[in-house]
């Protein structure tokens with residue numbers, strides 16, 4: 001084997017290793033990213049009922065079109081952000097809903113319903 005062959009082989013080896021590393025990263029990302037962005041389980045049809053039962057519509061409008069409160073239809077908030085806004089709103093206008101009044105499961109229903117709406 002002359003030097004050039006050795007160099008070429010080393011290059012091929014490094015290239016393959018890099019490719020494999022990249023592939024591994026891709027696979028890892030494919031498994032971990034959805035976990036950060038996971039949608040909650042729930043029932044959007046129930047969500048519509050909770051939404052009017054809890055009088056969200058009074059401020060956020062029918063079908064979440066907005067009013068005294070911001071538009072919520074087709075919200076781009078993650079469920080985590082959405083839920084934290086419900087537990088501790090950033091204004092004194094919106095009442096805070098605790099787990100007793102509005103359990104996480106019902107909040108998830110509302111969220112899924114809102115996400116399903118068109119802007």
Ligand code: HEC
Nearest residue numbers: 054055056058059068069070082085089090091093094095
């Ligand atoms: C009395 C009026 C009022 C009621 C009732 C109300 N909200 Fe709000 N909501 C607001 C106002 C005003 C804001 C904007 C200030 C803020 O972010 O806290 C807001 C903000 C929010 C946000 C954050 C929106 C964003 O894009 O940042 C979410 C999510 C939300 N409300 C959900 C709900 C849900 C779900 C209900 C019913 C369970 C509800 N709200 C009931 C007035 C209200």
